[in-house]
Amino acid sequence: MTGQEIVFALLGAVAVGSGIMVVTTRQLVHAALWLVLSFGALAGMYLVLTAEFVAWVQVLIYVGAIVVLLLFGIMLTRAPIGTAPDLDSGNRWIAAAVAVATAALLVTVVVMGFGDAKMPLEAGGGSAEALGSAVFRTWVLPFEVLSVLLLSALVGAIVLSRTDIGGARSRGKGD
Amino acid sequence: MHLAYPAVVAALLFSIGVYGVLARRNAILVLMSVELMLNAVNLNLVAFDVWFRDRLHGGQVLTLFTIVIAAAEIGLGLAIVLLVYRNRRTIDVDRLRTLAEGTGDPERTDEPGPADEPGDAGDLEEAAR
Numbered sequence: 001m002t003g004q005e006i007v008f009a010l011l012g013a014v015a016v017g018s019g020i021m022v023v024t025t026r027q028l029v030h031a032a033l034w035l036v037l038s039f040g041a042l043a044g045m046y047l048v049l050t051a052e053f054v055a056w057v058q059v060l061i062y063v064g065a066i067v068v069l070l071l072f073g074i075m076l077t078r079a080p081i082g083t084a085p086d087l088d089s090g091n092r093w094i095a096a097a098v099a100v101a102t103a104a105l106l107v108t109v110v111v112m113g114f115g116d117a118k119m120p121l122e123a124g125g126g127s128a129e130a131l132g133s134a135v136f137r138t139w140v141l142p143f144e145v146l147s148v149l150l151l152s153a154l155v156g157a158i159v160l161s162r163t164d165i166g167g168a169r170s171r172g173k174g175d
Numbered sequence: 176m177h178l179a180y181p182a183v184v185a186a187l188l189f190s191i192g193v194y195g196v197l198a199r200r201n202a203i204l205v206l207m208s209v210e211l212m213l214n215a216v217n218l219n220l221v222a223f224d225v226w227f228r229d230r231l232h233g234g235q236v237l238t239l240f241t242i243v244i245a246a247a248e249i250g251l252g253l254a255i256v257l258l259v260y261r262n263r264r265t266i267d268v269d270r271l272r273t274l275a276e277g278t279g280d281p282e283r284t285d286e287p288g289p290a291d292e293p294g295d296a297g298d299l300e301e302a303a304r
Contacts, residue, residue: 004176012184019188019211023195028204035207038188042214049181051221054238058217061242066210066249073203073253077260088198089269095197099190106186110179117178119226126221126235134232135239146240153247160254163261 004121008048015041026087028079032070039063051126181222188215202256202266206249213245 001009018037025031039062046055089095124130135143159165188211195208217238224234260266 002176005180008176008180008184012180012187016184016187016191019191022207022211023191023199023204028201031204031207035210038211039214042218045181045184045218046221048176049221049225051225051235051238054217054221054235054242057239057242061246062210062214066246069249069253070203070207073206073256076257077203077266079201079203086267087201087204089200092198095194098197099194102193103187103190106189107183110182110186114178114182117226119176119178119222120228121176121225125225125228126232131232131235131239134236138231139233139236142240146243150243150247153251157250157254160251160258 004048008045011041011044011048014038015045026083026085028074028084028087029071029081032067032074035070036063036067039067046126048121049126050121050123053126053128053131178222178226181218185215185218185222188212188218200267200269202259202268203253205268206252206256209252210245210249213241217241 015038018034021034022031043055043058192208192212199205220234220238256266
C-alpha cells in the first residue's frame, strides 16, 4: 500500500462514514452538516487523484452553494430542530436490503473488472490550465449548452418559487 | 495507485445514496441522497479519466458539467419542494400519494381534497410576515 493509497483509503472511510450518517441521522440539520464532511472528503480524494481543479470546484459549489441551499430548504419548510423520530420510512429494511445488494453487486463487478489495474498519478493532470484548455477547445459546445441549461433552471426556479407570477387561477389572489 | 480504491468508494457511496432515496421520508433528505449518488458518479469519472490518461480530459470536464447540472437540479428540486410545502404543509414523501396508483383505496389519500387551492400560499405568506 503506497502513501497515496493510505490517504485515499482514509478519506474514503471518512466520506463513506459521513455518508452513512447523512442517511441515518435523526436530526435534519445534522444530515446537511454530515453532507459537508462527506463532500469535503470527496474533494480531498479528487486532490489525491491529481484533479485539483475539480476538487476546488467541488468545494465551491457543493460545500459552498448546494449545502447552503439545502439548509435554506430545511429552514423554509419549518423542519423540526432537534431529533425527529419520523424521518425514516416504513420500508427501511427493504431499502437496506436493496442498498446492500447494490453495494455487493457493484463492488464485486468493480473488483473483478479492475482489481489489478494501476493508474499513474502525475502532477498537473487536472490543473486549471489543462482543464481550461480542454473546456474551451474541445468541449466548448457542451459548455455553452450547459450555460443555457443553467439559465433555464434559474428562470424555472424563480417562476416556481414566486407566488405573485403564478397561473391565471392564482393571479386573482396575489397582490 | 490501484483503480479499485476509487471505484469501490464510489460504489459504496452510490449504495448509501440508494438507501437514502428509498428509506427517507423527508423530501430534502431524499435530495441529499441524490447528491450522494451524483458524487459517486463524479468520483468514478475522475478516477477513470486519470486511469485512461485522457488527453482531452473528458472525464474531468464531464465531472464539472455534472456538478453544474447537480446545482441546477438542486435549485429546481428545492423550488418544487417548497411549492409542495406551501400547498400541502408537508414534504413527507410517504404522505404525498395523490399520484399513487394501485392502492385500490382512494380514501387512502389522507390529504384534504382542495389542498392545492391557491389560498394556502397566501395564508402562509401572511403567517410568515
